[in-house]
Amino acid sequence: MERLRRSLQLALNHEWPQLDKTQQRLAKLSTTTIQQPTDAHPAPLIVATVATDGGECRLSLEPIRVQIIRVADSQGTIYFEDFIPLSLEPSEIFRFFFKAEPRLQKFLDWLGVDWDVLLPSSDFQRSHLLEMMRELMEWAALLKLASLSPPKLLVRDGLLRSVLLPDAVFQRLRDRFTAFTQKHGHLLVGVAKRSRVISYLSVAIGLAESFASGKPAYLPVPPELEREVAPTQYRWIGSRAMGQLHIARLDRGETVPLLPVDVAAWQIERVPEVMTLLHKSARASFPIRGYPQPLIEAHAHAHLEGLEIEILEETLFTQLADRHPAVATQARRLRLLGRQLAEELPDASGAPSS
Known part of the structure; x- marks a missing residue:
């Protein structure tokens, strides 16, 4: 343990100057107080979109390799609600899915x-195929909203950038959003709950006391500072970003969290x-607290x-039984076993799962 303590101290000795340098740069920047909304002009409608999949929703369809994706907006409109067969090759998945989904073909x-430009060209892309879809x-869904009047504040769940989409697709996406808006x-904005860049900057901000008053405020993050403090694997993302990053309360x-806003x-x-509208929401x-209600x-x-x-x-079990009763029976047993293990095994805190 003593060796680890010394190793940690040495690592911090090398890391601390960078944090101190970042703090000094942030100290030269000033926050802007968010103005309170007025009734002088009617505020535009705020619409947010969110996508979830079965894993996030704890929907277990094992042992069958299918997954569900649902995309909805804050007004309750469901844009997509589809099962994806994951055992197929990527080209087969796209061919199957786009033929069955005319809205994506129109997109x-x-x-x-x-659709063939979406085919994964690396192991990383293949392993994240579901996330990319x-x-x-x-x-x-967001582009569909952008294609329609009247004026709206469109809010993406996440920043206005992409690690997974091919460059050609993202650049066309940016062009269409520019034209429609x-x-x-x-x-058009993107709001995330967390960001490695913001987490790092938040520590430096705490030292600089930029948001010490607790008032609603925001601070633009200069692109060169963002690149400097971004994790190494994300420093190339400039070509796949269509927004400028801000830190906002x-x-x-x-106690209201600082959020990354593109x-x-x-x-x-x-x-x-934009900040006044987000503050109002x-x-x-x-x-x-302090998170746009339309996203919630x-x-x-x-x-x-x-x-x-x-x-x-x-x-699922009914359709499996129609095809092969024994497979359906085994799938039910696996589901029950999974639930029993989830209830009996302790969680990260050491307490049984509830």
């Missing part, structure tokens, strides 16, 4: 690309307006839970 037509479907007068209170790069002059939000509502609509999960699992 690709808007972008002017064919989920992201693609969420972008498709300018045509219809929309604002969207409600009053020192504002569309072509709408930077409207940042004060985050006041008295529940259950997460969209997540509730996209999330599978309770009775829905029971029905979907039972539907």
Whole structure:
């Protein structure tokens, strides 16, 4: 243990100068207080989109390798609700899925690309195929909203950037969002619950006391500073980003979390307006204070839970029984075993799962 303590001390000795340098740079930047909304002009509608999959919703369809993706917005509109067969090759999955999903085909037509540009070209992309499809479907829902009047504040669940989409697809996506937002007068932002960059900067901000007053405020993060403190594997992402990063506290209170907020790069002059609208949407939000309520509502609509999960699992077993009763029986046993283990094994805190 003593050796580990010395090793940690040496590592911190090398890391601390970078944190101190970042703190000094942040100290030169000043936060901007978010202006309170007024009734002088009617505020645009705020619509958020969220995508979830069965794993996130604790929907277990084992041992059959299918997964469900649902995309919904804060108004309760369901854009996609589809099962994906994961045992197929990526080309077969895309061919099967796009033929069965005309809305995604229209989305690709808007972008002017064919589905084969989405085929994974690396082991990393192949291992994250489901996540890429989920992201693609969420972008498709957001672009559909962007194609329609009246003016809205469109909120993505996550920043306006992508690790998984191919460059060609992301650049076309940015072009279409630019055209649609300018045509219809929309604002486009991305809000995340967390970010490695923001986590690192938050420590430096704590030292610099930039947000010490607890008032709703925001601070733009210069691109060069973001690149400097970003994890190494994400420093290339500049070509796959369509927003400028900000740190924002969207409600009053020192305990309200600092959130990463991306504002569309072509709408930077409207940042004060965007922050006022986000602040209005985050006041008295529940259950997460200072988090835009439309995102909370969209997540509730996209999330599978309770009775829905029971029905979907039972539907799977019924269809398995129609094909092969013995397989259905074994699948039921595996589900019961999984639930028993989840109830009996301790969680990370050492207490039995509830």
